Amino acid sequence: MSGIQLDRLSKHFGSVAAVDEVTLQIQDGEFFALLGPSGCGKTTTLRMIAGLEKATAGTIKIGDRDVTTLAPRERDIAMVFQDYALYPHMNLLDNIGYPLKVRGIPRAELQQRVTEAAQSLGIDHLLNRRPAQLSGGQQQRAAVARAIVHHAQVFLFDEPLSNLDAKLRVEARGFLKHLQRQVGVTTVYVTHDQAEAMALADHIAIMEQGKVVQMGPPLEVYHRPRTTFVASFLGSPPMNLLRGQLDLAARQVRVNNAAISLEQFRGWDRLVEHAQQNVNVVMGIRPEHLTIAQHEIPQSLTGEVYAIQPLGAESLVIVQIKGEPVSVRLFTDDTPQFSGRVWLAPDLQRVFFYHPDGELIA
């Protein structure tokens, strides 16, 4: 009943195009994440959906209503800000109940609904306290409680977890997703933390300089990044990107003097097409799709071990190939024992080739 549609939505601040012709379809009830680096226009997009910023061009629809020119309070939305914006002079009951109060809901019903919302977030024992008497995590929950209390059609979150420490953040991800599934309200979530976006969202849109560069389910975007920008933004560590040259005659790609045969590569035809103009490519390979060996193996690159990082369930080996770091992810119980010269073989089914400008070729 209340999906969100953005149609060529733009926002200019003077000569800066903070948001540049963004078109998005957000399904009713889904958890949608807007992901991108600092300054790419995520907040501005969200604020336009909220009505806090006037669109320079384009339209916004919530459900069937064109809300482009409506005031925030006519849009039936709830928003959680990065600083939570809890009122220091009100206790939690009044803070969470404020959206109900301004709607003229009687005090008794207000108290009951606030208590319900607070219960679902586990903060109902704190309703008498002022925000200053709460921990950061509790404040964050209170801000979420205030957003759910009046049953808005759309939730908007602007980096709501960025003020929490790492442990709380992971915990909060859990309850946010659980809560969103429970209430089933369309949610737009802005973050620059790719892990957060992947963990929470049904769909993510990745923004770069005011434009959406890729949109889709998180794993689809992760497994098939359409540009080197997306590839280097998703994953921790992100995809390894290596410059190389195609050799059409030998049906090979040469990367740092190593030659890797592309006999088996699925997209060879498209590479041939590209190579007619330009033999330079960028080869992308995720850290988990590299095999590492202490001895020479066929179809491999070679470099020096730079650092080994055991992380528990997995370990990272950073290898320097001609001064460029390449990460390898290993799922072993022990700390990997590699040193000196090692050989890395990419899984050719999982390799991507990009135009030097960043566009995916195959």
Add this chain to the structure above:
Amino acid sequence: MEQKPPILSWQSGALFLVPAFLFIAVFLLFPFVWIFYLSFTNQTLLGANAANPQFVGFENYARLFDFDSWLNRGQFGSALFITAQFVIGSALIGQVALGLALAIVFFRRKGILRELVYVLVIFAWIIPDVVVAFSWVAFLNRDEGTFNAILSRLGFGRPDWQLEHALLSVILFNTWRGTAFSMLLFSSALATIPPSYLETAEVAGASAFQKLRDILLPLLQGHILTDLILITLWTFNTFSIFLLTAGGPAYRTEVVSIYTYRIAFQFFDFGQGAAIAVVVMLINLALALIYLILLRRQSVYT
């Protein structure tokens, strides 16, 4: 509140306090004690009592609070009453309320109108008293004044402001003169409120009035109280009316400060003047205490 260790030891701290303390002692404490002493004597500037004043007990005070003639023009009670009107009119309603209103109206607004109003208001504040007073006298003059020239053009006649609306005109004068302080104080207080507070309210559905009542005013409470203390005390003690009307006509704008001046420095009745000064000081003290208690009681939430 967590107790932090002081930066200085108390000895060196005391050393730093000595100059300030000396200053206060010489220019504040000593005159205060002296005035207090004078208020129980019949010291005058001239005549027999100038050389050897006598102790008269509470006679000076009794004369101030002679309730038969208390509210007659030119008496202490009347001066107090006029002062109260003056303070309520030009300090509370005038400077504080108007300053708050201006600050809120122009909050997060830009544009030529805001700049113009701010410049005018601040200008009224920074020009020297004497210049301002002279130009107001000229402005309000019955026959030659600019204000009446405008009024009569518009068909309102030419009232004699200094005569018929004397108190009103000094109230307007003082409001116009001092609003800048409150306006600037409230503007900067408003600027410290995070934008997300109001935006959250806006998204939640609050009207402009609700935002003002539920968020802006409570958050400004401390600033409003502080401003009230300062403005009330300043207005209570201001003397600049003297430049405008000298307390006249017929004592109708004689506030307590002018009354004190008249008794002490025109009649040279120092004993009586000192008694007034002591009473005025007590009133000031009481006002300050009331505000400080309110300020303390006002919940601490930061």
